[in-house]
């Protein structure tokens with residue numbers, strides 16, 4: 083499960099001939115059409131993220147962080163440019179393949195947790211595994227293991243509404259991991275948490291990065307994750323600055 087020391091310690095200094103990048107954006111743009119006006123979400127972004135990196139996206143509100151994460155997650159399509167994630171060209175891929183990519187290659191974590199309120203913690207975590215077509219016994223075993231690792235073993239049969247914010251976010255992280263995605267995309271994952279719970283969530287994401295070799299790209303306004311980052315990318319008006 084542990085990634086190699088080579089990736090662990092020097093994600094940016096490896097030779098270009100070895101492992102391909104986890105994400106490559108070239109001249110990537112996303113222009114929104116709001117009525118008759120055009121809104122720049124992202125403009126001419128060039129970014130390469132190597133496997134094993136933990137990249138923070140920073141910038142004021144409206145600078146394009148969520149837009150970039152949505153494109154990387156295959157939740158949205160760019161208006162122009164090239165985008166490859168986990169070996170797949172997201173600009174060209176048909177919708178069916180994009181759905182498969184979203185289910186298997188990326189784990190998303192959101193500020194507002196996005197748990198289904200009528201499903202238990204355990205069912206929330208299992209759901210993406212079942213939707214992706216993995217064997218039920220395998221999904222259930224993995225969900226149990228991740229919940230225990232997140233300190234939520236005793237909460238598995240509770241509804242999300244019965245959890246604290248920190249517990250909800252840890253459930254969401256377990257859910258993001260159920261299909262073993264190589265890349266975790268987190269959009270302000272600590273935005274709705276107090277400082278202690280925020281620190282716990284950041285440490286969890288950093289541990290997934292360092293000990294489990296997951297590439298993490300995280301949008302954040304705060305500084306909690308700074309010590310764990312391999313790189314901080316600043317966005318302004320949809321551009322990297």
Ligand SMILES: Nc1ncnc2c1ncn2[C@@H]1O[C@H](COP(=O)(O)OP(=O)(O)OP(=O)(O)O)[C@@H](O)[C@H]1O
Nearest residue numbers: 114116121122123142143144145146147148149150
């Ligand atoms: N669906 C949409 N339709 C029109 N404009 C949009 C849409 N989504 C985002 N935008 C605009 O794109 C720009 C970038 O927004 P984005 O949400 O990516 O910023 P952000 O840095 O994530 O902001 P925040 O920190 O507030 O989440 C903003 O000007 C925003 O208003």
